[in-house]
Amino acid sequence: MTAAMDTMALGATPPRAEARTPRSRWLTLRRIVSQPKGAIGLALVLGYLLLAIFGPMLAPLDPFKQNFAQTLKPPSALHWFGTDQLGRDVFSRILLGARATLGVGVGGVAFAFLVGVPLGVLAAWRRGWFDAIVMRAIDVMLSFPDIVFALAIVAILGANTQNVIIAVGVVSIPIFARTARAVTLSILAEPYVEGLSSLGARPSRIILRHVLPNISGTLLTLSTLLFASTLLSASGLGFLGLGTQPPFPEWGTMLGEARSYIRSHPHLATFPGLFLAGSALAFNLLGDALRTVYDPTSRGVAPRRSWLDRLRRAKVAPAGAPAGEGDAVPALSVRGLRLAFRTPAGLLEVVRGVDLTLQAGRTLAVVGESGSGKTSLLRAVATLATPAQVAVVEGSIAVGGESAVGLSPAALMELRRRKIGVVFQDAASALNPVLTVGAQLAEAVRIGTDLDAAAVRARCVALLEDVGISDPERRLAMYPHQFSGGMKQRIVIAIALAQDPQLLLADEPTSALDVTIQQQILALLRDIQRRRGMAILIVTHDLNLVARFADDVAVMYAGSLVEAGEAAAVLRSPLHPYAQALRSSVPGGSRRGAPLPAIAGEPPMVGSLPGGCAFRPRCERTRGRPECAAREPAARPVDGRLVACHFAEEGRA
Amino acid sequence: MFIPRRLAQALPTLFVVSLLVFFFMDMIPGDPAQMLAGPAATDEEVQSIREFLGLNQPLLTRYGLFLKGLWDPSIATSFRTHRPVAVELAERLPNTLIVAIGGLALGLVVGTVSGVVCALRQGGFAEAIITVLTLTGISMPIYWLGLLCIWFFAVYLGWVPAAGASTPMHFVLPILVVATRPTAMFSRLITASLLEAMSKDYLDTARAKGLSETRVIVSHALRNSLVAAVSVAGVQFGGMLGGSVVTETVFGIPGVGRLLVDAVSRADYPVVQYTILMFAIFFVLINLATDLLTQWLDPRTREERRAA
């Protein structure tokens, strides 16, 4: 009965318009069918539609033919679903009723759609008084329980199929109008709509050509879900005696009429009930599947690990004795690490054999463009790579001499707690918006310790002071959104420092911040590192940042390190052609107005790397050199650093 | 500050609702006097009853009396029982609320648990079962489910009474049946919002602190999902009040919903009008409560309100 409200509830936070658009309708279809519920739902819906179209023709007996000698007979060879109170063939009536039943659903949804969507779209477009009036009217309509509203409409207009359609349609108008308004608003806020306005496009063009196609997915999903609830609403009206007209069969009315026979002659209610529930189920399934396709928030579900996959454990080298490069155990030691995404198509390598060593007190910057694998590397080191999504194919990670791969959950928690702190790129999303800063900080402080409340609080205050937040006592009771971006990042750092980690991992910690704030954060990190002597692994694409902040740098390209060494040296005279190009293509470095020495082409896609050297297609140095295509260059020491280029020496100035 | 402002904003809505309720009622076919008089009554008899009920007065006068009846219950009386509608409602409201709140609470608890299971066991057997159950739950006509349950639990197993509302046991079956829909809704909602929350950095922050996965889910992901669940709960609660029209008939519960249906079928105008108006006021209050609860759970909305 309340299904309409339910759907609205889900629609209340309208899914953002589809960012990734299917290439074609077929792709949408394929996406639906690829989900079990979508396949079943679509098959059922098609079945029902066929039933509605051809059902009446298939009816083996006259669905209206009464026979008082044959009333209420159970299913038999002649009457597959038995006969009803008037001796009519239930099977034939169900076949005939498909059209009426689905007709009510289609009609109701179409009615609500045709009234609600234009209202909602216009309200979002016009805003102002029109919007105010529409929203108020919706408020008023929503103040009535929907079944009561439908009941009143049918009572006023009289009970017949057409009025039932209007009634169940009218109660769905607010949902359509609201959803259409919300999604339209979100589309109108899209930069491309702004672009169109500035282009001079007329409102009608924007609405028809841009807004409607973009909200169609959401509205299609909503329509499908509402279809199911509309069927049920209509049948509820039938139950209350206000449904469609006998003798023309409609499943809801048939079920309502048969309800007193539920025990004596179960077949009478069972079949229409099953068909009705089945059709609602079919549309719910399809709607669910559509939602998954169109609503980005419900996607991104981890591919399921197969049983085989679970058995086939990654071959991970034991961390064992850390490579004895120095006397001290390095804060981080990564050896031959290969990481791969699990995709439906199989494993997709994103990190292809990386070796890193980071000593305490030093800062290592991993530089690379998007897709280079630098973030995957950092997440693997942070032990945050979800096994269901990312596989450690090979290699080892040791934090403070302790392996970070293949640990039990308990050991993993312990490792994260004691040795690793992580600072994320987007501080806003790295803090839980509904908990106070104090609660989030205290959680990090308390875990694994037996400090009492006062001690925890004292430590929290100290941490906030450490990261340069004044008035920490008061700030502890505040929520993340009450802080500016820079302050939030300081809090994230404080959380990361809560258990005195040996290794601080920072993923683009400043790229979401303004330049002046970036400075503050970097100075803070530097300062903290000096005081605590921890190692920092920072991932960034900003060479300026590397220059002023990092001790060492590792340049990453297509999942491999192409050049690694001391930051000052590498930046001053890079040897690898990619590193060189990166450095010279930064504007401001070269002559004003002159063309920048750009790297041709686009960064390679993961999974479609060229054979041999991955940088080969964009490399100037490769011309006429078969080695580059034949063999992937291994990192080798050149001029006190590691370079993965067959012709590294040519890079010397 | 916030509460009075919201209530003040709701007044125009309620005013329009009162207009609609009052004037639509007049459009519903069925003359109350005629229905009271019965099919054998003469026109004169019907006329005199109409006179007695005050139905001959001008429409606006009657609307004025209708509004006056809001604070003077003694003039807002049922055509059939002559008792104040307020008294009739007060008598039956508890039953409706018990079923609605009970169903909602049960749905919230069961839905949350199954939602969490679904989110954590994506693609697993448990998820498939729960998905099938929840989808079936929202696809069943509630009255059919109710009748089947009466047959199975009350008649066949004899565990609970079949109908009525005199003992707590009477409410077990209605609450169970009424809870199916919210259970399904919450389950799906919690699953969806948990999955969304799973991709949030703050869960990784929590993991990086060294929290166990359970704590990460419960104290970080779930808390955020509840914000969404609360607003749905508000809508659900409203829906259940409306749905009481059907469930109370099925389970023989003397509640407001059945009072309304009876009153509609007997053209007992005052009962219908005041009951719907009460529903409308409830909806406004529920929205308010939902907003307050959301604000309590989600501090961000608090600021927005204050700033607005």
Add this chain to the structure above:
Amino acid sequence: MEKLRLVRYAAVLAGVLGSTTAMAAPEGVLRVAVGADPATFDPAFNDLPVANAVDLAVLEGLFRLDPKNNIQKNLATDYGFSADGKVFTVKIKTGKKFSNGDPLNAEAVAASFNRLLDEKVGSIYRGLYASLGVAKAVGEDTVEFHMAEPNGHVLMLLANTAASIVNVKAVAQMGAEYGRKPVGSGPYMVEKFIGGESFRLVPNPTYSGDYPATLKAIDFTVAPEDGARMALLETGGVDVVERVPPESMPAINALKTAKVINPPSMFSINMELVLRGPLKDAKVRKALNMAIDRQGMAEGILGGLGTPSVGMVGPGTQDELRRTFPPIKFDPEGAKKLLAEAGYKPGTLQLTMTCPNGRYIKDAQVCQAIAGSFENIGVKATANVVDRGTWSKVVGLDPAQRTDNMGMVGRATAGMDYTLFRLFKSGVGANRTGYSNPKVDDLLAEGRRVTDPAKQKEIYGEVQEIVWNDQPFIFLWYQTQALGVSNKVQGLEVQPNETLVFDKVTLK
């Protein structure tokens, strides 16, 4: 007067018999599940059989009906008309008290009637009782009704529960709450009333009369949904359920603990025609009547809960005046022929009918079945099954304003005069068919005046015959009641107007 005395004798006899059987102290609790939710027990407003049963147990009238609808004296000890028929005098028992201790004397009786007749009270029965004029108390034990018009059917009116004596003082004190806990002088009183859920009767300690309470309490549970109500009986939750739907009868009869009883009902279900256009033609009306397989429908659809009509009024409606006729034959071929004679080829006649949904047993299905029957004789028929409000509006319209051709109406009549006069007298407000026959008009006017039972019988016999032959209705059937009654219950009786009578109920 003379004829009435006979009735009076029978009544006294029954009263004596009744009092001898109920000597034992009240014992046991009878639990009854009812389908309708009584809004009020105030007899001036009550229109439900369930509430009639309560009124019968809680209040007393001057007269009452026995389970066969025979009139018996209750408070009255003697009565008679003045010579000119303008004053009707009733002598009542003395020393009676209401359950709250107030005396039930002539003054109280007169007050009760004058309340019923008071315009300001707005009783739904004021029109019915308008002919009583004014009631006056004469001394302690005599009430005089100064009739507004002569009425030979006054006993029938006074025996109706609507004429039960209410305590007007208590009404003034309690206001609308009186409808919940009426103060009467009957053997029981309402102990509690939970709206829509349940109510309970307990013995009235001040009762003195012929029908003393036999039960410690009678618990009523309201369960509108058929399935739920039947389940209550099957699970042993109640001892009596009313309105057993036909499909549930086998299940209840299969129980070891309970059985279905089928008392007759005076409810006469008919399709009342709008006598316009084709339906003015007697041949068409006859054809339509012949098209209906009453027996088949009564068996197949009503599950036996109906008896094909053999006269306009149902059994139990002043049986002494009632006439029956041979049942109408089911003859579709003959009907087709008649239609052809009337000039209608198959498919050329179109009729619409208005039927309520859920008001009478299987009304919606019956309506479809009748439409189907009409189709069988080549009449295109549309069955409009509508909600109660619409139905009451349509069948209450002036015939000239109606757009349909017939409406299904069930009537439990309050006597010959009341029913026939209203339905068939030309121009009377409740005459919704537009029936007009000068002969009938004259007879009805005369029948109202005469008080002689023999003369009445003659007059109403003739009216019934004319109407039966004119067929302004498609006569269908008299409903049969079905109640599920536990084997524990003994002595439960049901009046033809569906009122439960608890006079002699005991529990094993």
Add this chain to the structure above:
Amino acid sequence: MSAALRIDQPSSDEAVSVSNVSRHFVGRRPLFGGGSAPVARAVDGVSFRAPRGSCFAIVGESGSGKSSLARLLVGLLQPTSGEVRVDGAAVAGLDGAALRGLRRKIQLVLQDPRASLDPRMTVFDTLEEALQVHGLHPGRDARQARVADVMALVGLNAAHLDRYPHELSGGQRQRAAIARAIICEPEILVLDEPVSALDVSVQAQIINLLMELKQSLSLTFIIITHDLGLVEHMADSVGVMYLGRFVEQGVVEDVCGAPRHPYTQSLMAASSHHGAEAGAVLEGSIPSPLAVPTGCSFHTRCPAARVLAARAPAAAVDTPHGRLPRRCVQDQPSPMPAPGGASIATCHFADALPAQPAPRSA
């Protein structure tokens, strides 16, 4: 170069001229409790001129009002006061065909090319639509020819025409966005952070492309950015924005080479290769435009003010942000042209401070 300083007399030679433009956003007044509605001064009295063929850069942090200014230029926002002239014609008050004609002349390129292209339209559809809107190149063949031309101009090939935005790489998307902007032959492009969402290696390509187009199509650029490197590379003149106002504006060589306003100095220091160690780190963050500080709006964060206050304690007052010169806290500074130079700094002490050469490694 002195054109940037002639901010008083409009000239037909100017592609864009902005005179004392302000844009205030009025919040909702509280229903109860009175009080006036909060006003956010997103843009507050900004003036500049961009001669034809020049490139004017607007630099600032987020919240400085630079995006609002961009929208004022293309007519997506109407100014609260002041005037925007494009090609000599005032933007305000135009509608219908005149407005569309104006809009043809000035086009916006947005930061995120993914969001600035309709995800449901192919590149061809997007480009063709721009022509349809303005009724240019009537006939499908003519439009196809024009689209092909522009595709070639921005370095995309025919294979990209049938692709949807999500099927393109970031660089390709930005090329498509630029193609849409230039297809109607505009005179002015307003570029809102045109490369900041792109990978470093692709940024250079797009910058080069823009510079080529500017040359070959004689475009005027207005660049909104926070990247001083980009400013130095592309722009002729620059306005440094802070809380809705230009705190310093002038030719790039002067403003970037020898910044006079403390805020510009801090920005320059922050974006250089060794700033963190060399320059002072600016404290705090930009205040809300709802509560613009009194006096000099930068006084809450100004490092120079603190130094000055320490130098001249008598003229200083105590504030929640430390002891600061009274003038900074109380008086709104007026624009101070540089002696002999080509820049204007809105700072009381612009002349008292040494113009710091940017510590930029070249």
